Amino acid sequence: MSEFVRVLRLDELPPGQKHTVVVDDRIVVLVRVHDDVYCIDDVCTHDGGPLGEGTLDGYLLACPRHGAKFDVRTGAAVTMPATEPTASHEVTVTDGQVFVRLSEE
Numbered sequence: 347m348s349e350f351v352r353v354l355r356l357d358e359l360p361p362g363q364k365h366t367v368v369v370d371d372r373i374v375v376l377v378r379v380h381d382d383v384y385c386i387d388d389v390c391t392h393d394g395g396p397l398g399e400g401t402l403d404g405y406l407l408a409c410p411r412h413g414a415k416f417d418v419r420t421g422a423a424v425t426m427p428a429t430e431p432t433a434s435h436e437v438t439v440t441d442g443q444v445f446v447r448l449s450e451e
């Protein structure tokens with residue numbers, strides 16, 4: 347299992363915002379909703395759209411290419427045209443620092 351990697355300070359990610367980072371050569375999107383931070387792959391499972399460039403509405407991140415929406419809490423695809431989840435990754439916040447551990451997916 348991979349280790350937690352520090353990716354940014356919590357104050358660099360205000361509520362309702364997203365931030366794309368690279369962790370171990372993998373591009374992931376960090377999303378903050380209220381005081382919670384979530385992390386999913388930057389890849390739409392419909393046709394590879396960059397989710398980090400999409401629009402965030404609550405817990406839903408819409409792909410900028412064809413509009414499929416993903417739940418940032420789980421990576422689940424909740425609207426067409428995507429039907430498969432994108433990978434989600436474990437996040438922890440310690441002393442104002444955000445850490446991500448990549449899933450094995």
Ligand code: FES
Pocket residue numbers: 390391392393394395409410411412413414426427428
């Ligand atoms: S590539 Fe994301 S909806 Fe088509």
